[in-house]
Amino acid sequence: MDNPLLDFSGLPRFDAIRAEHVAPAIDTLLAEAEAAVSHAETVAAVTWSSFVTPLEDATERLWRSWGQVAHLQAVADTPELREAYNANLPKVTRFGAALGQNLALFAQYRALATSPEFAQYDATRRKVIDNALRDFRLGGAELDDAGKARFAAIQEELSALSATFSQNVLDATDAFSLHIDDEARLSGLPADVIAAARAAAEKAGKSGWTLTLKMPCYLPVQAYAGDRGLREALYRASGVRASEQGPAALDNSGHVDRILALRAELAELLGFASYADYSLATKMAQSPAAVLAFLRDLASRALPFARRDREELEAFARDELGIDDLQPWDVAYASDKLKQARYGYSGQEVKRYFTEPKVLAGLFEVIESLYGVRVREDGAPTWHADVRFFRLEDRDGRLLGQCYLDLYAREGKRGGAWMDDGRNRRVIATDTLTQAVQTPLVYLVCNFGKGVDSQPATFSHDEVTTLFHEMGHGLHQLLTAIDILPVAGINGVEWDAVELPSQFMENFCWEWARVQAMTAHLDTGASLPRALFDGMLAARNFQSGMATVRQLEFALFDMAIHGDFDAVHDSVAALLERIRDEVAVNRPPAWHRFPQQFSHIFAGGYAAGYYSYKWAEVLSADAYAAFEEAPERLAETGARFLAEVLSRGGSRSALENFTAFRGRPPSIDALLRHAGMAENAA
Known part of the structure; x- marks a missing residue:
């Protein structure tokens, strides 16, 4: 062709x-x-x-x-x-x-x-x-002709606005660079980050080092750079991306307002009280009030832990680091120092053990041990030389599905991590008038740092968890047994349940045998020492209160602006500040422009649905608890999870899937226990 x-x-x-x-x-x-x-x-x-x-x-x-x-x-x-x-x-x-229509x-x-x-x-x-x-x-099929025309016009404009929103964030991220000539300012940064900054400078024909806002550079600067001014410079640049504080052509401020207005109009056309009500029509949650009650109940449980986390961090920063006024660009840095002092290790140290070949081998072994399938390297045309391609086979060698793995950040690539489907499972007719099964094809995309000087890439434990998370989404698509396209894989699955398989996979990054098998020190080849793992395990819930309320801040904001938000007498910024009054313990400065970068809800599929991360976390923690309760029956429990959840796709409700697997409705207890926020953990 x-x-x-x-x-x-x-x-x-x-x-x-x-x-x-x-x-x-x-x-x-x-x-x-x-x-x-x-x-x-x-x-x-x-x-x-x-x-x-x-x-x-x-x-x-x-x-x-x-x-x-x-x-x-x-x-x-x-x-x-x-x-x-x-x-x-x-x-x-x-x-x-x-x-x-x-x-x-x-x-x-x-x-x-x-x-x-x-x-x-x-x-x-x-x-x-x-x-x-x-x-x-x-979709507006029951509207009159004028209503249909307006509905279609709204959808078309929303598609264009969402695309522009995402492109502006990408362009604003790519446009920034900070050139450093004084190597002393890089003190504390990992060697691979410094090497990548040096390579970026050389590519631009400069001496010294070039720092960017891409995550493999930005996050290490925030966590490890001893130069407070350097941390602040990158934090400020990141915080005002795609806003009125940068080039007008990349300003998403007006797009935020317009997207919200159009969504509210769309919901009204269909007779819904708000866009949140419209969004929930295809989700597990019954109403915006139910979602808000869930989020606020979780907030009431998490806030005491979050406030304690913040107080401890402020005291440590003041007493041990000489930082009397803990600022947002100090939080990650002080947190890493506190974690190191309390648990005896740093994220940099751990990262040296998680080398890409071992992590991938460990990931594939988890998949094989849980579901009895094999992952093999395969060949395919790709969009970049770094992209790898794999196939999943059953025990008899039959193809189940294939996936592209695009791990590294680069210019022209959207930030974040995601899974998307390239082709879904379905039965198709062949030229011989027989039927064949079209196997699934998925994209798994991350934005990690690439190895330098012929060394393999190394991943932080958070990045390993991200990789497992996205593979969980991929498995939901790849292991479906449903042959009918609209409900195969993640198709037809309620949006607030799609995170169940992904968050479920994260748990295996915390099992000693798994971690030991997927680590090999970059220099010595030794696996992660047990003492270091014990420190990681002890620190697993380090600042879990702060992390939880941060997610609740995003989820409450999302539900509020898509609910009874009055754009005439209120503003997005003012609403966000009220949400922060309610749940936040780490407040960004007034000049920070988070909404203009909130691609999940303005350019992704999470509008009036960001709560689903926490909603699905209840499901995933409870599902993993079944494995904890019967460790000797791993394969049996994995086969049941495959049969009742992963393979079912959207062919029945997510609640039916979960109840068939667990034998009862979901409980929040496992989530609170895993996060160290159970009643007896206060």
Whole structure:
């Protein structure tokens, strides 16, 4: 095929995709999808095979091709690709909006739901039809013509605003650099960070060292740099990204206000009291009030621990570090020093043991021991030389799925860590009129530092946990046993439950045997000493109170601005300060511009859903407790978790999945115990 975005014969041809391929491919696939929709509207005898399958076939090709474009724009952005993405985004958004509002398709699904055939369907097919009917209502299918037009216009504008929001954060991050000529100012920084800063300076044709706001540089500066002015400089630069304090072209302030206004209008069009109510229509939580009650209950439990954490840190900074006025750019630095004094180790020391080859081998061994599958290196065209590719096989060597692993931060790559699906599991027809299973394909993306001078990369324990987290998302997609696209993998899973498999995987980063197996010191090759691990374990809940209320601050803010927020008589900044009055113990300065960078809710899928991290943490802690209760039955418990949770996808509710695995509804007790915030831990 001349256009790689139109080639569905195998794996994506990422090495061949160019910006000029985007428009022709998307136009072709949109025409195919629109023709399929027109045919589906007129099918006389509506059955699964005559209606649902053909519609899925055509739209899946469009979404898969567009997914490749969106993925490249996130991990290998260029001006040409961004222009092509932004030019085609409105067309794709308009099609999606029209599809969700199509009354003829809505009527066909209703006919299918009331047909004699429906009673013969299994629970999975019935769930697909029920979800479709719900989504048509949420997509504006029941609006009048004027309402439909306005709904579609809102969705199109929101898509464009979200894309711009994310691009502004990326550009503002990439635009900053701080050149250092005095090596003494780098005192305390890890050797690999200094080497990377030196390489960045050389690339720019300079002597000395260049520091950036990318996480592999920014986080170590905040945690380890002895130069307080250096920490403050990077903190300030990071805190005002994409705001009115930088270039006007990258200012997200107006975008925040506009996104909130459009979301509120969209919810009102559909008869919801707020966007939060609209968002929760597809989640486990029953109402915004229920979410707020959950968050505030957790806050009441966490705040005493958070205040104690802050008081201890202030006292240590004053008495041991000579910092009388603990500022935000001192918190990570003082915390690391306090942890080292209290538990006898530092994050830098631990990082030397977590080398990339050992960490990956350890991760794959966990997967194999839990689920009886094997992970093998595989080959595929990629978007960057650093990207690796793997395949998952069952015990008989049959392919279950494949994944790309893109670990390192670089220019043109969006910050953060995420999993996305490139292709989902489904049954497809072949040329021989038989059926075959299309296996899943996922992207696992992180932003870690790359090894320098031919040495392997080393990861902090937090980064190891992040990798396990994203692989948990990947396994949810890769190990699905559901063959019907709308509920296979993470499709159809309530948004506040998608973090269950990911947070569950993090627990295995705290098991001694696992950690011992995945460590080899960069210089000596020795595994992590038990004494050092014991220190890490003792420090596991170090400042867990502060960490918890920080997440609650974000979640409460998200729910509040999408709830009864009055944009006429209030401001986003003022609302955030009131939330901080309620739960925060570490207050950013007044000039900090967090909302302008909050991509999770303004450019991701977490609007009125950020609470799901804590909501799902209840589920994941309780799920892992089943393994703690029967350590001798690891494989048996893993097989049950696979059968009842991972493999089920969205074919039944997340609560049903959890209850089938655990034998009861979820309990918050395990979360509080794991976080050191149980009643007897005060």
